[in-house]
Amino acid sequence: MKTPTTLLLFGFVLLFSFPWATFAHTHEYFLRCLYNHSPNSIPISKVIYTPANSSYLSVLNFSIRNLRFTSPDTPKPRVIITPLDEPQIKTTIYCAKTHGMEIRTRSGGHDYEGLSYVSKVPFVVLDLINISSIIVDVENRTAWVQGGATIGELYYRIAEKSENLGFPAGICHTVGVGGHFSGGGHGMMLRKYGLAADNIIDARIIDVNGNILDRKSMGEDLFWAIRGGGGASFGVILAWKIHLVPVPSIVTIFTINRNLEQDATNLIHKWQSIAHKFPPELFLRVLISRVNSNQDGEQTIQAAFNSLYLGEIDQLIPLMQESFPELGMTREDCTEMSWIKSILYFDDFPSGSSLDVLLNRTQQSTQYFKAKSDYVKEPIPLFGWKGIWDLFFEEEAELAGMHLYPYGGIMDEISESSIPFPHRVGNFYEIQHEVYWKEKGAEESERHINWIRNLYRYMTPFVSNSPRAAYINFRDLDLGVNPEANIWGPKYFKNNFNRLVYVKAKADPENFFKNEQSIPPFQTWWKKWGGYENMILGTVSGLIIIFASRKLIQGC
Numbered sequence: 020m021k022t023p024t025t026l027l028l029f030g031f032v033l034l035f036s037f038p039w040a041t042f043a044h045t046h047e048y049f050l051r052c053l054y055n056h057s058p059n060s061i062p063i064s065k066v067i068y069t070p071a072n073s074s075y076l077s078v079l080n081f082s083i084r085n086l087r088f089t090s091p092d093t094p095k096p097r098v099i100i101t102p103l104d105e106p107q108i109k110t111t112i113y114c115a116k117t118h119g120m121e122i123r124t125r126s127g128g129h130d131y132e133g134l135s136y137v138s139k140v141p142f143v144v145l146d147l148i149n150i151s152s153i154i155v156d157v158e159n160r161t162a163w164v165q166g167g168a169t170i171g172e173l174y175y176r177i178a179e180k181s182e183n184l185g186f187p188a189g190i191c192h193t194v195g196v197g198g199h200f201s202g203g204g205h206g207m208m209l210r211k212y213g214l215a216a217d218n219i220i221d222a223r224i225i226d227v228n229g230n231i232l233d234r235k236s237m238g239e240d241l242f243w244a245i246r247g248g249g250g251a252s253f254g255v256i257l258a259w260k261i262h263l264v265p266v267p268s269i270v271t272i273f274t275i276n277r278n279l280e281q282d283a284t285n286l287i288h289k290w291q292s293i294a295h296k297f298p299p300e301l302f303l304r305v306l307i308s309r310v311n312s313n314q315d316g317e318q319t320i321q322a323a324f325n326s327l328y329l330g331e332i333d334q335l336i337p338l339m340q341e342s343f344p345e346l347g348m349t350r351e352d353c354t355e356m357s358w359i360k361s362i363l364y365f366d367d368f369p370s371g372s373s374l375d376v377l378l379n380r381t382q383q384s385t386q387y388f389k390a391k392s393d394y395v396k397e398p399i400p401l402f403g404w405k406g407i408w409d410l411f412f413e414e415e416a417e418l419a420g421m422h423l424y425p426y427g428g429i430m431d432e433i434s435e436s437s438i439p440f441p442h443r444v445g446n447f448y449e450i451q452h453e454v455y456w457k458e459k460g461a462e463e464s465e466r467h468i469n470w471i472r473n474l475y476r477y478m479t480p481f482v483s484n485s486p487r488a489a490y491i492n493f494r495d496l497d498l499g500v501n502p503e504a505n506i507w508g509p510k511y512f513k514n515n516f517n518r519l520v521y522v523k524a525k526a527d528p529e530n531f532f533k534n535e536q537s538i539p540p541f542q543t544w545w546k547k548w549g550g551y552e553n554m555i556l557g558t559v560s561g562l563i564i565i566f567a568s569r570k571l572i573q574g575c
Contacts, residue, residue, distance in 0.1 A: 127195025210428030
């Protein structure tokens with residue numbers, strides 16, 4: 020029997036006998052394959068962009084939401100494909116497999132770490148911007164939403180048909196539903212209706228073999244996995260069938276700002292113990308940032324108590340007076356409006372904006388940023404908040420923030436294993452830590468990223484542990500990258516991670532759909548081999564490259 024060391028040496032021999040010059044021509048063979056295997060109905064030349072095209076950079080940058088990944092040294096795709104139909108997606112998958120090109124699928128481009136359009140190996144961006152139709156069925160309270168549609172487009176199409184139907188997803192209108200839904204997807208109706216993924220009743224996906232599957236043909240294991248486990252690990256999500264939820268004709272919104280001099284610390288401390296206990300119709304989040312004091316222009320910390328209530332003011336006022344009188348909410352703080360208008364409000368559109376703005380895929384503003392997430396199971400003590408304020412007064416925190424999202428409500432009633440998203444019972448709230456900056460350059464990025472890492476370390480005793488939980492849609496590569504999936508996987512998925520690995524092994528055993536934090540198909544195998552996994556994987560990689568090289572030489 021060969022030892023792992025022998026296997027490693029054998030892998031090296033194979034690897035270094037490979038004619039590396041052929042890598043330079045990989046994308047040429049890939050392009051030839053696209054042209055040779057594309058259906059004649061729609062010329063694929065209309066949807067292919069390479070660095071030789073004058074519009075290449077504009078197409079690439081259009082959906083990049085984090086300026087950290089627009090620098091000249093950021094790895095760029097060899098080819099961008101913006102398919103107009105499903106056969107063009109199937110062709111792209113086939114040719115990428117045949118010629119050793121990695122696929123990164125992009126719908127809205129909001130991946131916090133840029134994984135939908137950045138890779139360190141030769142890769143293709145499959146941009147679903149044109150796969151974005153939406154069909155709303157008011158009578159059955161359902162809709163089919165293609166994977167490249169945005170949340171804003173979905174909300175707009177629902178509102179076209181009914182003012183009393185909505186959907187419990189996020190509030191940033193340019194977020195693509197493909198990634199948002201497949202990671203869970205939460206928004207201002209979280210406590211009433213759960214996640215977007217909790218309200219998915221069917222889906223269509225193209226698997227690694229080019230098969231188009233719906234819920235029945237993919238089976239319940241795969242259907243379970245793509246609703247919160249990250250769809251990009253399993254295939255290309257073509258469309259979701261969603262259950263629309265009832266919303267009242269009138270909802271009530273308010274934002275009440277309180278800074279440190281106005282007792283913000285004690286108000287946040289009280290909020291922690293009550294926000295998850297409110298009736299599910301009330302979602303009251305807290306947005307923390309550094310601002311100038313209204314009194315003397317000095318820097319202070321502000322807590323914005325930002326709320327959606329699925330009801331009228333007259334119902335909300337006694338509820339707040341009884342549950343949270345310290346906040347001092349009055350009728351004048353509140354505004355009644357339709358649910359769809361509340362989406363514009365929470366997405367920071369100016370008052371009076373037309374609903375048409377939801378159809379605009381252009382981001383209102385883009386900056387450099389880094390984000391992290393945490394879950395809180397018991398109130399952070401007052402001394403803990405004072406330490407947070409010290410960090411927020413540091414220079415790098417000028418544009419930093421913490422968003423506190425309350426749980427409870429229906430989230431306490433859904434099993435942790437219902438879908439891969441496990442963060443349910445026992446969580447008081449979720450935190451999104453974020454830091455933004457305007458200056459470009461590696462030094463500025465490092466300075467601000469170090470700041471948020473320091474904040475994250477400081478939070479350790481106050482948040483969940485064993486594992487320290489995180490939300491996959493707030494992607495954070497600091498948690499670990501492949502092949503160390505056993506480190507980052509349980510943080511996002513807890514005990515559901517093992518089932519995700521099992522599904523991956525069945526759906527994509529050769530691990531074609533992958534990125535730095537994709538679900539691997541061989542977690543149990545790693546554990547069995549202990550410290551030898553990297554050597555063995557290196558050998559397997561060598562064999563795969565040899566196979567790919569032969570395909571390259573043969574062409575299509």
